[in-house]
Amino acid sequence: MTSLVTTAWLADHLDDPQVVLLDASFKLPGATPTAPEEFAERHIPTAQFFDVDKVADAGNPLPHMMPSEAEFARTVGALGISNETMVVIYDTPGLMSAGRAWWMFRSFGHRNLAILDGGLRTWMAEGRPVTAEVVARPAASYQARLDPAAIASKADVLANIDSKARDLVDARSAARFTAAEKEARPGLRAGHVPGSLNVPFDRMTDPETGKMRAPAEIAQVFRDAGLDMERPVIASCGSGVTACALAFGLHLAGKDDVAVYDGSWAEWGMPGDTPVATGQ
Structure with missing residues (x-):
């Protein structure tokens, strides 16, 4: 199939x-x-x-x-x-x-x-x-x-900052990831989860056609961003939508030990005590 x-x-x-x-x-x-x-x-x-x-x-x-x-x-x-x-x-x-x-x-x-x-x-x-x-x-x-393993919670992401048991990959644009650009949703802080990697979701596809890159190319995109393809992954984004594009790309590349942080930045970026990093 x-x-x-x-x-x-x-x-x-x-x-x-x-x-x-x-x-x-x-x-x-x-x-x-x-x-x-x-x-x-x-x-x-x-x-x-x-x-x-x-x-x-x-x-x-x-x-x-x-x-x-x-x-x-x-x-x-x-x-x-x-x-x-x-x-x-x-x-x-x-x-x-x-x-x-x-x-x-x-x-x-x-x-x-x-x-x-x-x-x-x-x-x-x-x-x-x-x-x-x-x-x-x-x-x-x-x-x-x-399957509860498909979803990561805020508590899971918080715990992972210390444990580093999984690689956390953020699908937002580089400008949003670094906080060079403000978030579109009002009231959210700008930046990213400390220790996370940035792979904008549109890197999964050919910009000229919108078609998926070859599985080997997708895997290389993640490796170039610092992802260890042997380690489990949490995918995040702005509100849990484009993180799933990363999950699909990783699936095509043969990697299914991927959970999606459903709340993503819509939850993490709210005013509160969740740690936020800026820059690369």
Whole structure:
């Protein structure tokens, strides 16, 4: 089972009843048009929208935190997805938020799962069709079983500063990591978790096409940043979305001992006693 499918493969399987296509595009708060608005205007035929802001723990004040097993099962079942369904996920730029949906499915035990290489960007560049029509699928029964090892908490990250048991990799831009640029979310401090490494999420893809780099190239990107590919990893970012792009890149490179810090900088950067470093 491959974790990455081509646009040609998807075009051949759009009408396969065993394949469900999800658009998991996401934009930061305040960006317009919103991802749901863009989906309503045009998306790949048969796609349904997977809203990472809404498939979330509504009771948590942090943005789009992991939902409960029951809530995830209810949501994906309503999309016509069973545990046997082949799920293909894409986003608009190639790999920005598709990794978040992929990681959520993986964390809840789904393995028949892939990301569309190059996303909507490549699909449209090749002149393939898009539509505004949404075709609902019959609801399905879904069972979700969360793997707790997939998620790292603030307490885990705090403990790791001293233990250094895992490498912590931050997917934000270098300017945000070093605090040269302020955080977009109001009230957050700027900087990074002490001891963390910086691998901006867009390093996983070719900037010209949005397609994934080769697994060996991805592994080298992490090594160049100081990551030991033999050690377990915690991936972090601004709010738990692009960290999952790193998790997907590491997966393609053959590394799955990766947890995502779900709260990420939206939690760590709040005023308080969590330590913050600046500079490189």
